[in-house]
Amino acid sequence: MIGDVSGGDTLTKGEIFEVLRNQRRRYVVQFLKQDGRPVELGDLAQQVAAWEYETTLDGVTPEQRKRVYTTLQQTHLPKMDEAGILSFDADEGVIEATDLTRDVSVYLEIVPGHEFAWRELYLSLGAVSCALVAALWLGIYPLTLLSDLAWAGFISTTFTAAATAHIYHERNMRLGYGEKPPELSYGADD
Template identity: 35%
Template sequence: MASVQGTPQLTKYEIHDVLRNRRRTWVLEQLQQTRKPISLRELSEKVAAVETGETPPPRNIRESVYNSLHQTHLPKLDELGIVEYHVDRKIVAQAERFQQVTLYMEVVSADDVTWATYYLTVGVVALIVITLSNVRFPVFAALSATEWAILFFALLGLSALYQRVSHESIYLDVLRPRDND
């Protein structure tokens, strides 16, 4: 395991270099989902399943993923302080810099719609609906412009709350000091 205590944050180049490889990205996604240490065997099986779209993945693919993770990807992620890879026990866990990289992954949701795009869309739809309500367009005139505005503000507020809660662990983990194990 590499020690990165007291070293600066990862550069954008290092983060992009990590994320440009699909297997490394899938490793980070699996660790983000499990939030606990995982064996190399289980991790390689999950990455192979994502890679092939088959469950269980073919044995030769599992072995290929296992070997590439063990020999290349996990040592690189460990050296950068993103994961802790215990070679002797073949256990992988999140490390000190894990959240720095996953913040880049969180910008876009699984549906490839950014939160910025979502909020912009809600704002434009709200503007159109409120305008249609003001000109008494059928269906939209059922509520006043003020009532529509209140509904859209509530939607924006609930959306922001959902975004905050669903990403709370990311925000807190970045601020929380890690124990040195």
């Protein structure tokens, strides 16, 4: 169970995944996590459309913005508000993070199923390293041409390189990583 929602209820992992299964909702959580301030629906729709259409804020067409605005207003924000993941004032068109917003953002960092399986790489490296150490212990030629210290250095370097690649890859997989939160102009026409 995650966090207290109004009324003392909590969300299960399943409920969180149900709400966050939609990419547009994940973008909303990411935006609120980055900015931290209450945001107007129009500004949120502009940024979400920019992310979805892989363009700049200025590159979003009025049609793209309207499409995102409408579904956020009618579907996504009310569902997220009901779950307590954010606070949505439909009359004012203002969205605000709640305590639960940051709690559920950890679920945005889960690697999708089509991504590289790092645990399998580490398991394979471990198995190959064990086999190599056993072969060196038994004195199997041509592995004995290099010293034990050279092999230890090779194994250590391989694991370090794999871990470095893993860290670099994971940082780049996070939604919004390296992106500067947009400059918001409050009070702009929607």
